[in-house]
Amino acid sequence: xxPTLALHGGPPVRNTFLNYGKQWLDDSDxxxxxxxxxxxxxxxxPNISRFEQKLADYVGARHAVAFCNxxxxxxxxxxxxxxxxxxxxxxxxxxxxxxxxCVKYVGADPVFADIDPxxxxxxxxxxxxxxxxxxxxxxxxxxxxxxxxxxxLSDIAKRYNLLLIEDGAHSLGASYxxxxxxxxxxxxxxxxxxxxxxxxxxxxxxxxxxxxxxxKLRFFxxxxxxxxxxxxxxxxxxxxxxxxxELGMNYRMTDLQAVLGSSQLDKLDSFIRRRNELADIYYEAxxxxxxxxxxxxxxxxxxxxxLYSLQWLKRYFKASRxxxxxxxxxxxxxxxxxxxxxxxxxxYQQRGFEKGLCPFAESWYEQAMTLPIFPKMSxxxxxxxxxxxxxxxxxxxx
Ligand SMILES: *Cc1c(COP(=O)(O)O)cnc(C)c1O
Numbered sequence: 001x002x003p004t005l006a007l008h009g010g011p012p013v014r015n016t017f018l019n020y021g022k023q024w025l026d027d028s029d030x031x032x033x034x035x036x037x038x039x040x041x042x043x044x045x046p047n048i049s050r051f052e053q054k055l056a057d058y059v060g061a062r063h064a065v066a067f068c069n070x071x072x073x074x075x076x077x078x079x080x081x082x083x084x085x086x087x088x089x090x091x092x093x094x095x096x097x098x099x100x101x102c103v104k105y106v107g108a109d110p111v112f113a114d115i116d117p118x119x120x121x122x123x124x125x126x127x128x129x130x131x132x133x134x135x136x137x138x139x140x141x142x143x144x145x146x147x148x149x150x151x152x153l154s155d156i157a158k159r160y161n162l163l164l165i166e167d168g169a170h171s172l173g174a175s176y177x178x179x180x181x182x183x184x185x186x187x188x189x190x191x192x193x194x195x196x197x198x199x200x201x202x203x204x205x206x207x208x209x210x211x212x213x214x215x216k217l218r219f220f221x222x223x224x225x226x227x228x229x230x231x232x233x234x235x236x237x238x239x240x241x242x243x244x245x246e247l248g249m250n251y252r253m254t255d256l257q258a259v260l261g262s263s264q265l266d267k268l269d270s271f272i273r274r275r276n277e278l279a280d281i282y283y284e285a286x287x288x289x290x291x292x293x294x295x296x297x298x299x300x301x302x303x304x305x306x307l308y309s310l311q312w313l314k315r316y317f318k319a320s321r322x323x324x325x326x327x328x329x330x331x332x333x334x335x336x337x338x339x340x341x342x343x344x345x346x347x348y349q350q351r352g353f354e355k356g357l358c359p360f361a362e363s364w365y366e367q368a369m370t371l372p373i374f375p376k377m378s379x380x381x382x383x384x385x386x387x388x389x390x391x392x393x394x395x396x397x398x
Contacts, residue, residue: 021195059182070191070204145304224248291316
C-alpha cells in the first residue's frame, strides 16, 4: 500500500516547513557586525573598500564595487556600459526579472535569447541569432550557479563589439575552465541576498578588470558626484566643493553589510563544498527514477549549486507539475519554480513580448521544479527531502 499523501490528508513527511534556501550566520559573523555598530562609521567607512578588495582578490578581478543590492549593481552596469534609449541587450528568459529590468531602467530594450537544453543557460547560438544593429551588450546569467558558456559568449561579444555582463547572482565561488567566475566577463554581478551563496542581508557587487568601467560604476553608485579637483569643472570654488556630473543614484552599501560580507567570504569555499556534496547526494538518491530529469554540470565547470533544479517529465506522470508541486508542499518541502520566463510577466506581455519566443525555455519551464539546497541543511532535512520526493513520485508515476 502506498502511503497517503499529506495532500490527501495523510501525515506529512515532516512537520516544519523546509525552505528552499537559507543563510548560515555564525557567532563570528555576528561579532563582526556588532563591532561596526560600536564604531564611528556605519556607512562610507573603511569596511567597504576592505570587503571590495577581499572579494576582488577572491575572484581574481582588478576591481570590485559594492552596492546596496545586486539589482542596483546591474543598473549601474547598464549605465557603465553606456546603454540608453534605442539600444538593446540580449539576456535569458530563465532568470530573475532583475536581469532584464536593469536594461529597462536605462531606457534600453531587453531581447530574449533561448536557453541551452543541457545547461539551461543562455544558448550562444541563439544570442548570435538575435544580434541586431542596436545590440550593445549581452547579459548572461549563471543559472543555478553553473557558469554560462563564457568562452563562446566572450567570442561573440568580441566579434560584434558588445559588452559581456555576467549576472553571477547564483555563482560566487563557482568556476569555469579552472578559473573563478568574476573576472571572465567585462563585468560580473554577485548578490548577497540571504538565499545567495553568501549574505549581507541585502547587498551586491560588480567586479571588473576595467579601470574605466570601475570608475563609472563608482560614480553612478554615489549620485554621479566627484570631489576630485582633477575632474572638476570649477576646482577653485572652495574647499567645500563637489560637483555632480551625471545623474547617479545612492546605491551605496553600508559598513555593517560590508563587514558581514567579509566575514561570510571566509566561509564561502566550505559552503560551496557542502552544496556540491548535497547535489551528489540528490543525484545518487534520484538517478534511478525514470521521468526525473536531473541537472548536470557542464565539462570544465564547477557549479555553485545555488539552486537544485530538476524536471518532472510530463509523460511519466499522471499528474501535472502543479499537482506534484502542491503534494510536495503539503509534505512541508519548500519546492519552488525558478523561474517563470521573464517575458511571461504582465509588464513584458503588455510591451509586446509573446509566448512562443523561446521554445526551449518555455518547455523547460513547464516541467521544472527547484528542490531545497543550502549548506546548513541537517541530515534530517536531507532525509526528509529524499523521502518526500520518493513518496510523491511513487504516487504519481505512471
Ligand atoms: C537575486 C538575483 C538578482 C538580484 O539580486 P538582489 O541582490 O536581490 O537585487 C538578480 N539576478 C538573479 C539571477 C538573481 O537570482
